Amino acid sequence: MIIEEYFKCLSDRERAIFEGAISMGALFHQFIGTPVNRESLKSLRVAIEDSIKLQPSIEDVKVEINLEDSENEFGYVSLEGRMLNVKITSRVRDVRAIIRMEYIDELNYPLIYVEDIKEK
Amino acid sequence: MIIEEYFKCLSDRERAIFEGAISMGALFHQFIGTPVNRESLKSLRVAIEDSIKLQPSIEDVKVEINLEDSENEFGYVSLEGRMLNVKITSRVRDVRAIIRMEYIDELNYPLIYVEDIKEK
Amino acid sequence: MIIEEYFKCLSDRERAIFEGAISMGALFHQFIGTPVNRESLKSLRVAIEDSIKLQPSIEDVKVEINLEDSENEFGYVSLEGRMLNVKITSRVRDVRAIIRMEYIDELNYPLIYVEDIKEK
């Protein structure tokens, strides 16, 4: 069975949403807990972007890590959802979905949502 | 801003696909690597189901873990994608999406796909 | 090469410390980020204990998860280090090491330390 068979009940738009959402769930649960501080922040950001970009239909990944003043006695913290601001662009043929993860203070929650969908 | 505002560009059907996909990506990347053998298999399965069911719009989660003869010298293995067979049902109002993860031998890959979408 | 060869530079006491420490590092980084609330707390606790007990030289694992009032808008939280209180007993022949992980407020850190070592 070819891969396309598995997705025949989805439109291109739906599949772009689908693939972007998988990758955002993956990103959060793979990297939460990683030790990080100001010095290691850049290499962690690049590794997250490079690895998640490999997943099916992912065109671009942009990660911001906001440490504020959250270092502990030992000079680092474990990566938490509240520190992450992420933008994943997934693409299926002519449709691009922009998926975001952003910590929403009033919800006390790193919300994953669809920011925009662009169809040519 | 209320939560619904973040999803106004999605239909109920699209949002069911979206939420189910996030949870499947989460499930894989949270639990891959966990030590498991025949004795601990059931408690791991139950914990995966119970935790992923908490995520937004998730109605049901069914996990099968296939260990075959993959125990090592120490009597356990690390959970791998090839061992997992998962079915997540997400629901947004009248729409249910059935998301599957299944190891496809010919792809050498734990494929995540949409099995069915039911709209009343 | 038999396994014992790999540990010939360690005393039984040192190896008990070694194996308990590996398992505590494993526990933290495997399960941090898992969705949890009051209902799913018990199954998560049991799965953590059962899986970490499989690792070499681990005799017992006791996990407490303290949720306090940390549920969010969606009725659950991601497991964080500050919620965990863990006791791992590792054993190598006549030596038992009691390894603890406990959140220390003044350090703002889930400290992993050796509580006791018992030699017959």
Add this chain to the structure above:
Amino acid sequence: MIIEEYFKCLSDRERAIFEGAISMGALFHQFIGTPVNRESLKSLRVAIEDSIKLQPSIEDVKVEINLEDSENEFGYVSLEGRMLNVKITSRVRDVRAIIRMEYIDELNYPLIYVEDIKEK
């Protein structure tokens, strides 16, 4: 209570073993499952080294990732224990412990062991 109080039952040698072992358990369970291929291999390696080096008493971390021909239909794989060859150097005052993780084919297991301990 100062941190040293928590480690008073350990010699410097034992504490070097302890801290190195925690970090090796952490490394495995944090990063197993990460998508990786030949292009992203370097950034993942650097991020693992940089993040684990932050943990207490860790002086150096060297990671090798061996992909062989394990890419799938989609051009990447999930990081597995069999791909990792790691060397962590922990140091407590005059004692250095060299901790290794290496996949041992005959055990079918990514063995974590102490390669050497150097005391001045």
